[in-house]
Amino acid sequence: xxxxxxxxxxxxYPGADHPAVDKLNLEIGDGEFMVLVGPSGCGxxxxxxxxxxxxxxxxxxxxxxxxxxxxxxxxxxxIAMVFQNYALYPHMTVGxxxxxALKMAGVPKAERDTRVLEAAHLLGLESFLSRKPxxxxxxxxxxxxxxxxxxxxxxxxxxxxxxxxxxxKLRVSTRTQIAALQTRLGVTTVYVTHDQVEAMTxxxxxxxxxxxxxxxxxxxxxxxxxxxxxxxxxxxxxPAMNLISGNINENGVVVGDWTVPVAxxxxxxxKAKGDDTITVGIRPExxxxxxxxxxxxxxxxxxxxxxxxxxxxLAGLSDDEKLSAPQIVARLSGRTPPERGTTxxxxxxxxxxxxxxxxxxxxxxx
Amino acid sequence: xxxxxxxxxxxRLIPLPWELPLTxxxxxxxxALPRGISRHVVRxxxxxxDVYAAKEVIEAAAVHEYRMLQELARENTPAVEPLAVITDxxxxxxxxxxxxxxxxxxxxxxxxxxxxSQSVRPDTVNRLLDAMVVLLARLHLIGFLWLDVSLSNIxxxxxxxxxxxxxxxxxxxxxxxxxxxxxxxHDLMIAVTNLFGEFSDLxxxxxxxxxxxxxxxxxxxxxxxxxxxxxxTGVEEFSGTELDRIESRVRRLNALGFDVAELDITTSPDxxxxxxxxxxxxxxxxxxxxxxxxxxxxxxxxxxxxxxxLDTFRFRTNQQxxxxxxxxxxxxxxxxxxxxxxxxxxxxxKRDAAQxxxxxxxxxxxxxxxxxxxxxxxxxxxxxxxxxLEGLPDEAMNSRPLAEGSxxxxxxxxxxxxxxxxxxxxxxDPWEVDAAEVPEPTxxxxxxxxxxxxx
Numbered sequence: 001x002x003x004x005x006x007x008x009x010x011x012x013y014p015g016a017d018h019p020a021v022d023k024l025n026l027e028i029g030d031g032e033f034m035v036l037v038g039p040s041g042c043g044x045x046x047x048x049x050x051x052x053x054x055x056x057x058x059x060x061x062x063x064x065x066x067x068x069x070x071x072x073x074x075x076x077x078x079i080a081m082v083f084q085n086y087a088l089y090p091h092m093t094v095g096x097x098x099x100x101a102l103k104m105a106g107v108p109k110a111e112r113d114t115r116v117l118e119a120a121h122l123l124g125l126e127s128f129l130s131r132k133p134x135x136x137x138x139x140x141x142x143x144x145x146x147x148x149x150x151x152x153x154x155x156x157x158x159x160x161x162x163x164x165x166x167x168x169k170l171r172v173s174t175r176t177q178i179a180a181l182q183t184r185l186g187v188t189t190v191y192v193t194h195d196q197v198e199a200m201t202x203x204x205x206x207x208x209x210x211x212x213x214x215x216x217x218x219x220x221x222x223x224x225x226x227x228x229x230x231x232x233x234x235x236x237x238x239p240a241m242n243l244i245s246g247n248i249n250e251n252g253v254v255v256g257d258w259t260v261p262v263a264x265x266x267x268x269x270x271k272a273k274g275d276d277t278i279t280v281g282i283r284p285e286x287x288x289x290x291x292x293x294x295x296x297x298x299x300x301x302x303x304x305x306x307x308x309x310x311x312x313x314l315a316g317l318s319d320d321e322k323l324s325a326p327q328i329v330a331r332l333s334g335r336t337p338p339e340r341g342t343t344x345x346x347x348x349x350x351x352x353x354x355x356x357x358x359x360x361x362x363x364x365x366x
Numbered sequence: 367x368x369x370x371x372x373x374x375x376x377x378r379l380i381p382l383p384w385e386l387p388l389t390x391x392x393x394x395x396x397x398a399l400p401r402g403i404s405r406h407v408v409r410x411x412x413x414x415x416d417v418y419a420a421k422e423v424i425e426a427a428a429v430h431e432y433r434m435l436q437e438l439a440r441e442n443t444p445a446v447e448p449l450a451v452i453t454d455x456x457x458x459x460x461x462x463x464x465x466x467x468x469x470x471x472x473x474x475x476x477x478x479x480x481x482x483s484q485s486v487r488p489d490t491v492n493r494l495l496d497a498m499v500v501l502l503a504r505l506h507l508i509g510f511l512w513l514d515v516s517l518s519n520i521x522x523x524x525x526x527x528x529x530x531x532x533x534x535x536x537x538x539x540x541x542x543x544x545x546x547x548x549x550x551x552h553d554l555m556i557a558v559t560n561l562f563g564e565f566s567d568l569x570x571x572x573x574x575x576x577x578x579x580x581x582x583x584x585x586x587x588x589x590x591x592x593x594x595x596x597x598x599t600g601v602e603e604f605s606g607t608e609l610d611r612i613e614s615r616v617r618r619l620n621a622l623g624f625d626v627a628e629l630d631i632t633t634s635p636d637x638x639x640x641x642x643x644x645x646x647x648x649x650x651x652x653x654x655x656x657x658x659x660x661x662x663x664x665x666x667x668x669x670x671x672x673x674x675x676l677d678t679f680r681f682r683t684n685q686q687x688x689x690x691x692x693x694x695x696x697x698x699x700x701x702x703x704x705x706x707x708x709x710x711x712x713x714x715x716k717r718d719a720a721q722x723x724x725x726x727x728x729x730x731x732x733x734x735x736x737x738x739x740x741x742x743x744x745x746x747x748x749x750x751x752x753x754x755l756e757g758l759p760d761e762a763m764n765s766r767p768l769a770e771g772s773x774x775x776x777x778x779x780x781x782x783x784x785x786x787x788x789x790x791x792x793x794x795d796p797w798e799v800d801a802a803e804v805p806e807p808t809x810x811x812x813x814x815x816x817x818x819x820x821x
Binding site: 053 | 403404423424427518537543546547548551552555562563564566570571580776781783784794796797800806809810811816817820
């Protein structure tokens, strides 16, 4: 087991204008489950592959434990890429399917058997060890694939979008299993996904990247409750946070005929940065219906269990403007939802944070 | 209605029973051909007189693989030809079904599971591994990172005395401008691990020839690959007085079947040392030359053999002064075509034309040695057809019921399912019960659950 450190690690593809990964600094703790997340092209996969030795590090360095691995070939880094390729061999037992790479590496039989048994125990596969894999379900096959990586006892597990080729339901059950297993194993794990729901439900910490730059690295709840910039605020959360830009007045931000109250010290900070307009962020579940507040024309109402989601746009826009206007989403619980076609007013409920961001820098002000 | 994405639409695909999962297709539509193992449902399907391979896989993967195979075709790299992706499939009850990627079955191809089994010669094994290594190097030269190198994902074709390897599965693949050393080494590591697994599997099923040992088989792969890569791309430095080494390097690459499209030559300021490095090499040196001269499209070593025979023909007919393409036309009509047309139609499915010509050349050499005279080509062809070809199994389209060794497969259309006689009740699996209880995902983030879990 080991820590992983990226120190100003940079990857520039030949002929590219911008680095694919730009001075990444990230300390991953021993046994931590770190998820790298971001939209396509953000550098998350490149970062993982720099750690794996598949991408060159053009500047900076990468450490596994005390070892500088920046120049080491992949096979000498003591890492395991999980799920990369997991064909199961029909004539070999489940046990042999898990342990065959150890045999190739010359690990003695007794040691192999012990490691396979331990992995099978962790994976709930003990009673399958002497069976052939043909009747295994998709989920069980995934577990055998995990077993292959576990028996190698690497210092770090690397997973690059491991669930992307599974159907939606198997993806959810497998991610739960991976997270539980990682906790029990305590092996440092770096996991890459584009799916923020996956990232938030699996990681001890989540590193959000965009355009090759690390935006924020925090626990899932901190990312959710205190996003450090507009990008993270909009990326984390589903449905996404409502981000509404407006002019500053002395009491807050003007949104339509309403002023969203913003504390004076935050407004002062904005002015100090040169902002005339700022963006307020409100999570859908933080909205409450009220007789005052932000006016919204409700276009769609969707009832999901005990909750209702309303989708609309700021009131008073022309039909053309509505098409390009940002959607305002609210999750309302425990009351009769508004009807579509009506105009309602929302306020951020009591005890909920209002997120405020500078429009000049995108940074959090609140 | 299913949607068909295809660059070359084939209307015969439309009436197929896309509303059924591939596992439930009536056997009238299927062909049991030997093939490798796969993690998805794969079936060979009959479409008119053609056989296509159909693979059921989620949409993003199907479309990605279709595009990757198109790229390989554009780069002239040996791979199966992508035909279509069938999306928007719905079952009888309206439930969505995974899309299907359709590729053309490679004629005269031999999957490894049939090649390594019956009394295979060590020599043949070496040739198969060499073919695999050449394919991997060719893919790496064009920036193709495979990430799932395995024998199951390769088909072999006879290529004179050698084999030519074709890529069959590009699901995990990525195309880069240039691969890093780490990426190539990673692919190589995957190749070695997967091949060891595949050989061990054949061994466990008692399907591997007893003379072969999985560890010994994979032991040399890395060295073979690195040697070939060094020859294809390595820097060579020599004294300014040894300029013939430039020509030697090019000849060595030609002998390996590669053309040098760009050679980087730098000289030290005083001219005392020269440094050369091939920058662009293209496979198919002999294939291209034969194609240019005769229009024949054959494998690399077959082309080499045919070109050698063409040279002999030119010498024998004393036409060294005549334009090469004119002699090639004479050779084609007077030597190659008569041999090929001598093969009765019902035997033409046993080998492709160039392979038959190569084997006739071999047959003639042995016959001439034995009879101590130069046996005419057509006599040799007759003898070969009678003594050799008649007795060979049909390799164009092998439709014998699928079995591995003498044991019956659980599913004759899918070797991934193992043998038939290994059934038994599945043990209980609490993990599966838990997994079944996972609610259908909504795509929404359940932050309340996260807060509860986080305390």
